[in-house]
Amino acid sequence: MATIWFLSLLFLCCILLAAFKHKKRRTNQQQPPSPPGFPIIGNLHQLGELPHQSLWSLSKTYGPVMLLKLGSVPTVVVSSSETAKQVLKINDLHCCSRPSLAGAKELSYNYLDIAFSPFDDYWKELRRICVQELFSAKRVHSIQPIKEEEVRKLIVSATESASQKSPVNLSEKFLDLTVSVICKAAFSLDFHTSVLNNDGFDKLIHDAFLFLGSFSASNFFPNGGWIIDWLTGLQRRREKSVKDLDVFYQQMFDLHKQENKQGVEDFVDLLLKLEKEETVLGYGKLTRNHVKAILMNVLLGAINTSAMTMTWAMAELIRNPRVMKKVQSEIRNQMINKSVITLDDIDHLPYLKMVIKETWRLHPPVPLLLPREVMSEFEINGYKIQPKTLLYVNVWAIGRDPDSWKDADMFYPERFMDNNIDAKGQNFELLPFGSGRRICPGMYMGTTMVEFGLANMLYQFDWEVPDGMVVEDIDMEESPGLAVGKKNELLLVPVKYLGH
Ligand code: HEM
Numbered sequence: 001m002a003t004i005w006f007l008s009l010l011f012l013c014c015i016l017l018a019a020f021k022h023k024k025r026r027t028n029q030q031q032p033p034s035p036p037g038f039p040i041i042g043n044l045h046q047l048g049e050l051p052h053q054s055l056w057s058l059s060k061t062y063g064p065v066m067l068l069k070l071g072s073v074p075t076v077v078v079s080s081s082e083t084a085k086q087v088l089k090i091n092d093l094h095c096c097s098r099p100s101l102a103g104a105k106e107l108s109y110n111y112l113d114i115a116f117s118p119f120d121d122y123w124k125e126l127r128r129i130c131v132q133e134l135f136s137a138k139r140v141h142s143i144q145p146i147k148e149e150e151v152r153k154l155i156v157s158a159t160e161s162a163s164q165k166s167p168v169n170l171s172e173k174f175l176d177l178t179v180s181v182i183c184k185a186a187f188s189l190d191f192h193t194s195v196l197n198n199d200g201f202d203k204l205i206h207d208a209f210l211f212l213g214s215f216s217a218s219n220f221f222p223n224g225g226w227i228i229d230w231l232t233g234l235q236r237r238r239e240k241s242v243k244d245l246d247v248f249y250q251q252m253f254d255l256h257k258q259e260n261k262q263g264v265e266d267f268v269d270l271l272l273k274l275e276k277e278e279t280v281l282g283y284g285k286l287t288r289n290h291v292k293a294i295l296m297n298v299l300l301g302a303i304n305t306s307a308m309t310m311t312w313a314m315a316e317l318i319r320n321p322r323v324m325k326k327v328q329s330e331i332r333n334q335m336i337n338k339s340v341i342t343l344d345d346i347d348h349l350p351y352l353k354m355v356i357k358e359t360w361r362l363h364p365p366v367p368l369l370l371p372r373e374v375m376s377e378f379e380i381n382g383y384k385i386q387p388k389t390l391l392y393v394n395v396w397a398i399g400r401d402p403d404s405w406k407d408a409d410m411f412y413p414e415r416f417m418d419n420n421i422d423a424k425g426q427n428f429e430l431l432p433f434g435s436g437r438r439i440c441p442g443m444y445m446g447t448t449m450v451e452f453g454l455a456n457m458l459y460q461f462d463w464e465v466p467d468g469m470v471v472e473d474i475d476m477e478e479s480p481g482l483a484v485g486k487k488n489e490l491l492l493v494p495v496k497y498l499g500h
Pocket residue numbers: 114115116127135297298301302303305306309365366369370371432433434435437438439440441442443445446447450
């Protein structure tokens with residue numbers, strides 16, 4: 001009798017084990033492929049200094065949908081135009097929230113900004129109002145005189161370098177240009193003569209960016225990671241960066257109170273007006289902290305991204321003299337006797353627009369977009385993606401995907417000649433601004449800044465590599481971070497063009 005009981009029990013165990021194994025295999029089949037990782041840290045060690053590049057290499061083995069474990073956080077990375085479309089278009093509503101990230105939390109006064117706020121009514125209303133009031137085409141056109149004035153200053157300074165045959169640090173100059181335009185448009189602040197010390201401001205922006213993009217243990221080990229951040233000193237440095245930015249905003253508010261400003265309404269005027277009118281957004285009234293969080297997005301979203309694009313474009317052009325000559329001829333044949341090229345003129349420069357798209361294909365300034373968090377289960381290529389999963393779209397890898405692009409490594413703007421591919425989020429092979437509900441709301445402002453800055457620098461000057469260098473010495477190494485720029489500064493010698 002005991003033997004029968006024992007055999008029955010054994011049989012039952014075998015059936016249960018088989019059923020469990022079958023279920024596990026089925027569940028695994030529904031999960032995307034994963035590179036093997038270590039206990040506790042998972043795949044964190046595989047990210048390296050430039051995660052978009054490491055993830056691209058992994059995707060060549062594990063496919064365009066991969067599941068990684070970053071610490072204790074399940075993370076899906078998509079790396080092809082087709083899977084990006086499934087995420088950003090077909091399933092956008094399932095995955096357009098943002099994860100809680102330690103650096104972002106502090107810099108955004110607990111997610112009161114647009115970029116890091118979760119997907120909710122507050123975010124929807126805030127984004128709508130900012131798109132209408134701050135990022136609209138009307139607003140972009142209203143700041144055009146500011147851009148023209150700052151570009152004129154840049155032309156004067158490069159003309160001086162040309163007369164001395166000395167190199168211009170274009171990485172620095174383009175950053176200067178965007179900082180000056182944004183400071184004037186947002187704060188009515190003349191960056192060059194302001195109370196701010198320039199180095200201090202650059203550091204402020206640099207540090208804030210660093211903390212947004214840097215490795216923080218709290219992000220990957222929600223239950224105890226803060227101890228590591230505290231021990232490594234990251235938490236203290238992050239708090240200091242937030243405090244410094246806070247002091248900067250406060251100075252701006254004080255200046256706006258003191259001065260009886262005349263002329264164009266700047267971003268601070270507008271946000272303070274909304275605060276005074278007790279504008280209700282989602283769950284409550286707009287407060288001073290909301291204003292600061294929105295200003296943080298303007299500062300960090302607008303400055304680096306445009307400057308990086310202009311620098312990458314000039315680096316590609318100097319390495320490709322045929323393209324440089326062609327784009328300059330287009331500009332110079334169209335514009336005769338102009339001191340500054342205007343925004344309207346740009347519409348007549350199709351090849352310049354192709355050069356910029358080609359630059360964004362190879363050098364998207366935010367290569368993994370901003371991370372998303374899945375809100376409800378959905379499928380990509382038949383794989384089930386669970387709620388709370390962290391989601392990255394590797395637009396850097398998509399720009400180099402041989403399935404989408406012929407001779408993908410080549411800088412060849414003509415590839416855009418016979419197609420309608422643009423960078424506005426409808427063509428999933430080219431996504432410098434992302435797509436879907438979270439697409440960059442500053443796209444028009446950023447694009448016009450890049451077009452305008454580059455057109456003028458290419459119209460006014462020919463460019464040469466400094467003495468003792470050859471074109472091949474211009475490297476294309478990338479700097480690490482949330483936004484990826486050229487690691488080594490780009491130094492080129494301007495030669496004043498006298499043909500106009
Ligand atoms: C060349 C210039 C620019 C590039 C390449 C760029 C790129 C991006 C990218 C890739 C995203 C993330 C999209 C996603 O997660 O799907 C983003 C978001 C954002 N950008 Fe830009 N950007 C640029 C200029 C600007 C400017 C000028 C502003 C503001 C003045 C701005 C403000 C923002 C904001 C607020 C978000 C967050 C949107 C949200 O989460 O709803 N950006 N940008």
